[in-house]
Amino acid sequence: MPELPEVETTRRELEPRLVGRRVDRVLVRNPRLRWPIPPELVSRLEGRRILRLGRRAKYLLASNAAGTALIHLGMSGSLRLVAMGEEAGPHDHVDWHLEDGQALRYRDPRRFGTMLWCDGPTDRHPLLSRLGPEPFSDSFHGNWLYERSRGRRAAVKSFLMDGRTVAGVGNIYANEALFHAGIHPARPAGRVARARYHRLACAVRRILTHSIGSGGTSLRDYVRTDGEPGRYQGRLLVYDRAGEACVRCRAALRGRTIGQRSTVWCPLCQR
DNA sequence: CTTTACGCCTGACGGC
DNA sequence: TGCCGTCAGGCGTAAA
Numbered sequence: 001m002p003e004l005p006e007v008e009t010t011r012r013e014l015e016p017r018l019v020g021r022r023v024d025r026v027l028v029r030n031p032r033l034r035w036p037i038p039p040e041l042v043s044r045l046e047g048r049r050i051l052r053l054g055r056r057a058k059y060l061l062a063s064n065a066a067g068t069a070l071i072h073l074g075m076s077g078s079l080r081l082v083a084m085g086e087e088a089g090p091h092d093h094v095d096w097h098l099e100d101g102q103a104l105r106y107r108d109p110r111r112f113g114t115m116l117w118c119d120g121p122t123d124r125h126p127l128l129s130r131l132g133p134e135p136f137s138d139s140f141h142g143n144w145l146y147e148r149s150r151g152r153r154a155a156v157k158s159f160l161m162d163g164r165t166v167a168g169v170g171n172i173y174a175n176e177a178l179f180h181a182g183i184h185p186a187r188p189a190g191r192v193a194r195a196r197y198h199r200l201a202c203a204v205r206r207i208l209t210h211s212i213g214s215g216g217t218s219l220r221d222y223v224r225t226d227g228e229p230g231r232y233q234g235r236l237l238v239y240d241r242a243g244e245a246c247v248r249c250r251a252a253l254r255g256r257t258i259g260q261r262s263t264v265w266c267p268l269c270q271r
Numbered sequence: 272c273t274t275t276a277c278g279c280c281t282g283a284c285g286g287c
Numbered sequence: 288t289g290c291c292g293t294c295a296g297g298c299g300t301a302a303a
Contacts, residue, residue, distance in 0.1 A: 001296060034279070034299085058297080075296045076281075091281090110280045112297060127299085154274060163298080170297070260276070262295075 002073040004135070004168035005211035007058045010079055015053045017081055018062065018104065022049045025097040029088065033111050034074065037094065041069060041117040045096065056122065057131050057167035059114075067119040070127065074112030080105050131167045135204050140166055142198030149197070152189040158259035159189035160200070169204060171261045172239045173211070177203040179238045184270045185263050210235065238264040 002010070023045045031037040048064040055061060060071040060079070071079070084103045088095070094106040094115060106115065118125045133140040145166075149159055159165055160174045169177070178185050180203035183196055192200075214235065237247050242255025246266040255264045 003297095034297090072297085074280095074298090108280095109282070110296085112280065152273080158274085161297095259274095260296090 001075040001170070001172075002058065002077060003170040003172055003211075003216075004058055005173075005208055005214075006216035007060060007073060007168070008055060008212050009216045010073075011053055011055045011060055014079060014081070014104070017102070018050045018053050018098075020049060020051075022047070022099040023064075023096050024099055027095040027097065028093070029095075030093040030111075033093065033108065034072075034114050035116065037115045038117050041115060044117055044119075045069065056128050056134070057163055058170070059128065061122055067117060068122050070114060070116045070118055070122070070125065071106070072114035074108055074110060074114070076110040077106065077108035077113035080107070130164055132162075132164045134167050135169065135208055140201060140205075142194060142201045145197040145201055146192075146194040149189040149192060154189055155186045155258050156183055156189040156192050156200075157185035157261070157263060160204075161259070161261070166204065169208075172236065173204070173207055174261075175239045175264055176207050176236060179265060179270060180207065182270055185265050186258055187271075238266065240264070 024047070026042040026045050028037055028042065044066040045064065048066060050062055050064055052063040053060065054063070058072060060073075062069040062071065073079070081102050082095075082105045084095075084097055084101050086103075086105075088105070089107065091109040092105055092107045093111070096104040098104065106113075114127075116127075122128055133144065145160075148165060149156070152159055157174050157178060160169055160177065161171065175185070177200060181196060181200040183192060183200060238253055241253050242264045244253055245251070246253055246269060249266065249268050251266055251268045253264050254267050255262065257263065
């Protein structure tokens with residue numbers, strides 16, 4: 001499932017191949033993603049050059065002179081560059097035909113993903129306007145987490161996964177970051193001390209940095225734009241390891257659902 | 272305001 | 288072997 005490192009890896013791989021290129025034609029085989037792909041996405045993209053490929057949370061933002069395409073990979077989506085004419089599979093829902101004979105191919109078996117068009121500034125788009133700070137921005141730090149969490153009774157893991165708290169931290173990395181910071185995922189967010197939030201913010205940044213450097217996690221569906229798997233999976237310390245031994249203290253890792261999400265933690269290392 | 276549950280969808284997996 | 292039920296998972300939305 002594409003998390004932020006996978007999306008950022010995709011962005012970095014695609015950027016040099018897309019920016020400056022003209023989109024000649026957009027072929028929508030199946031518009032039924034999470035929301036229908038709007039017809040104006042096609043008309044706004046065709047005939048214009050892509051000027052920028054950005055990212056906000058897990059949304060990829062492909063801009064041209066007319067506006068911006070918002071692309072979300074959901075939990076099974078991928079973007080690849082293919083040679084134009086390469087046969088499309090059953091889940092290859094959209095191709096952007098580029099002037100250089102390649103096509104940007106969007107595949108998403110479960111169709112939880114998104115491809116929308118935004119005419120104006122993207123920071124005013126309803127899907128983006130209420131997002132919290134990017135994890136690598138200066139405004140994301142322990143004090144922000146601490147101040148924002150006061151009075152909150154929800155689990156710190158749910159708090160961390162709320163996009164208004166910090167953008168783009170999904171289930172896998174929430175589990176990992178809480179382990180690194182030694183914080184029990186079910187602890188009420190308002191009962192985590194300032195110093196521990198400082199550790200948590202550092203852990204989030206460190207883990208995301210390492211995962212991006214490894215090309216993403218490559219759990220289950222995710223593959224890179226070249227079809228190769230990411231390499232961070234072997235570095236996951238708790239996710240998907242319930243019942244196994246904690247790498248630090250060898251205690252059996254615990255697992256249960258918190259906030260409708262599978263959660264794993266070490267009962268000794270995390271308090 | 273906060274918190275919780277739901278639903279979209281398919282592939283993987285386990286039981287028979 | 289094959290069929291079927293169950294479940295995960297991002298995240299917006301509705302409901303409490």
